[in-house]
Amino acid sequence: MSVSRRSAVGLGVLVLLSGVVAVGRWYEKQSPAVDQAAGNTVVNVTNGGDRGPGTLREALFIAAAAKGSATISIQVARITVQTALPPLVNPHGVSVVAHPSGAQIDAHALPAGPVFDIAGPNTSIEGLHISNCPGAAILLRAVRFRLRATTIESCDVGVEAAENASDTLLEDNHFMKNKVAMRFGAAGHNTVVDKNEFANDKEAALWAVRSGSDVSGDPINVHDNRFSEEHTGIVAGNIPILVEHNEFFNSQEAAVHLVGAGAVIRGNRISGGAGMGVVVENVRSAIVDNNEIDGLAAYGVMVRGSANALVRGNRIHNTGYGLAFVLGDAKSPSTAVENTIIETKFNGIDVIGDSPVLRKNQVLRPHALALHVDGFTPPGGQKVEAKPFLDDNTFDKGGWTPAAAGATAAASPAAAAAPGAASPHPAQ
Numbered sequence: 001m002s003v004s005r006r007s008a009v010g011l012g013v014l015v016l017l018s019g020v021v022a023v024g025r026w027y028e029k030q031s032p033a034v035d036q037a038a039g040n041t042v043v044n045v046t047n048g049g050d051r052g053p054g055t056l057r058e059a060l061f062i063a064a065a066a067k068g069s070a071t072i073s074i075q076v077a078r079i080t081v082q083t084a085l086p087p088l089v090n091p092h093g094v095s096v097v098a099h100p101s102g103a104q105i106d107a108h109a110l111p112a113g114p115v116f117d118i119a120g121p122n123t124s125i126e127g128l129h130i131s132n133c134p135g136a137a138i139l140l141r142a143v144r145f146r147l148r149a150t151t152i153e154s155c156d157v158g159v160e161a162a163e164n165a166s167d168t169l170l171e172d173n174h175f176m177k178n179k180v181a182m183r184f185g186a187a188g189h190n191t192v193v194d195k196n197e198f199a200n201d202k203e204a205a206l207w208a209v210r211s212g213s214d215v216s217g218d219p220i221n222v223h224d225n226r227f228s229e230e231h232t233g234i235v236a237g238n239i240p241i242l243v244e245h246n247e248f249f250n251s252q253e254a255a256v257h258l259v260g261a262g263a264v265i266r267g268n269r270i271s272g273g274a275g276m277g278v279v280v281e282n283v284r285s286a287i288v289d290n291n292e293i294d295g296l297a298a299y300g301v302m303v304r305g306s307a308n309a310l311v312r313g314n315r316i317h318n319t320g321y322g323l324a325f326v327l328g329d330a331k332s333p334s335t336a337v338e339n340t341i342i343e344t345k346f347n348g349i350d351v352i353g354d355s356p357v358l359r360k361n362q363v364l365r366p367h368a369l370a371l372h373v374d375g376f377t378p379p380g381g382q383k384v385e386a387k388p389f390l391d392d393n394t395f396d397k398g399g400w401t402p403a404a405a406g407a408t409a410a411a412s413p414a415a416a417a418a419p420g421a422a423s424p425h426p427a428q
Contacts, residue, residue, distance in 0.1 A: 041066040045074045048262070050082040056105075057264070060086045069093040074128070075101045081110040085116070093122030093144075101127035101149060108132035112137035114160070125150055136160040143167050151176070157183050161191075171195050175205065181408070184208040184220060187240050195221045200229045209237040219262065227255070232275075233395065236263050243268060254279045258286050270297050277319070280309050284332075287312070294318050298413065300341070309331035311403055317342040322363065324414040325354040327376060327384060333357055347372045348395070350414040353384035359391040370395035 004152040044063050046052030055071070056079050057129065063070035069092040088094050096116075105128055107115045114136040116125065130137040131154035138147065141162040151174040152158040158181040161168060166188035175181035176199045184191070184207070196392040198205035205227050208220055219240035227248045234243060238260030246268045248255035253275040256265055263286045270277040270293045276291040280286050283306040290313040293300040299325060300316035303309050307329035316322045322341035328334050335357040341348045348363030353376030363370040373394075377383040 014177070019298045039068040041068065041070040041071065044070050045076060045079070046058055047073060048076040048079045050080060050109075055079075056081070059087055060088065063094045064089050066090055066092070069095075069122070071095045071097065073319050074098045079105045079285065080109065081105060081115060084110070084113050087117035087119040088123050089120040091120055091122075093121075093124075094120065095129070096125045098127035102129055102151075103127070104129040104131060106132055107134070107137070107155075110134060118142050118145055129153070130155065133157075140165045140168065145169070146171075148172055150174075152181070153177055156177070157181075159183070161185060161188065163188075166190060166256055168192070169194070173197075174199075176200055177202075178424055179203055180203045180207045182207065184239060185210060187217045187220050189218050191218070191220045193220065194224055196225045198225065198227045198230060198233070202231060204232045204235045206236075208239040210236060210239055210242055212238060219264070227251070230255075231258055234260075238262065240267070247271075248277075249273070250336075255279065258283050261285060263287070266290055268292075270300075273297070274303075276300070277316075278302070280304065280306050280334075282306060284308055285327045286310070289313055291315070294419075296320060298325050298328070299350075302326065302414065303328065303334050303354075306334055308336035311336040312338055314339045316340070316344075318344075318347050321350060321413070322348040322366075324350040324352070325356040325388070326350075326352045326414050328354040329354060330355045333389070335359065336361055341366070343367070350374075351386045352376050352389045352414045353386055353389040355385075355389065357389045357391070359389075360393065362394040364394070364396050366397055370397055 006335045030114055038081060043059040045056050045059050049055050051057050059072045063072055070090055105115060112135055114131055117132055118138060118140045121143045121341045126148045129151040131153040132352060136157040137152045137155045138159045138350055141164055144167040146169045149172050154177045156179045158175045158178045161184045163186040168188060168191045171194040173196045179202045181198050181201045219242040221242050223244045229250050231246045232253045233251050233255045235257045240262035243256060243265045244267050248270045249272055252275040255270040255277050255280045259281050261284045263348045265278055266289045268291045270291060272295040274297045276298045277296055278288050280303040285308045288301055288311045295315045296319040299321045300319045302324040304326040322344050323336055325334060333356050337359045339361045344366045346368040348366040348370045351373045373386045373388060375383045375385045
């Protein structure tokens, strides 16, 4: 072989090797950076595509196979998810963190299913913005999950918590324009919803409903959250729940709607809106205590078809109506005690076909009747008499006014509600 030919071959080999090295370096940059320090695998997401080197999908596979805990650090501004991601199953725990905070995961192209399927314990998600999910943004079916500083927007369900979920902490998040922001299949042990903001969710911000009663476990602890412009803030049925120190503004149907058993609604601020403050429907032993309710078009608190409900120490002012008791259980009457009702546009307290205990309540300056009491006769049925037990109440302008009060009494919407509006059904 001549010298010139050998030189040409050598030059060709050199060019080929240089190309291989360049491709290798490019692939290395695109692949997730994996750090095995201190028993924790750190995987960096550097590619916002649906699949391939450096994507969230690849990072989830690496985290699933890690021998210890794993951290997925999302370092791109936007990720587009088009097909189902693998579930998070690492038994040692996985943390998904956005650097910087606010990285968006757009799921509009995902045909179905959740964006994140949390199937392993000790998982946390922080700092993401998940949007446009046809299903759930997060499906939770494991213990010890934490969601923090995350925005979930325009999804069918924000967080879907299965019955086996427990030790769940959802804090400092933003939920907006979802069908349902959070949905719980059971209470779970040590479940906390704390300092979140909910706005403009189409059906409910928080939905905790099951067909059978589940009042033996720990309640879902919902405290210090803000609910704005919701259709219904909270719907709770047959799942124990403690709703405490929250703010509700301008709910369309109700700030809180209770069915079944196991609820305590305490120390909340409910203000504005076309609907009611708290609806207690077909409930046994609910407590509505020490809430401030103002500016509603309808009732501050309506107790309908219920037994042993306690409405105590609430402050209701500048609403359409104050309290209503409709077709309750005469053998286990509900009680209203030490409530203060000021300047309702219409009646202070309506009692329709019910016999509650009314003790030490004050109805001050109502624009219609302080107390309106009336029986209820269903179509083709027998009249149900109303016989409230009255003890040491203060009623301005009219006192206990029987059904014969005429046109003003007939204006009460509680009678129209008496036949029993349908209880809420789980969102589909």
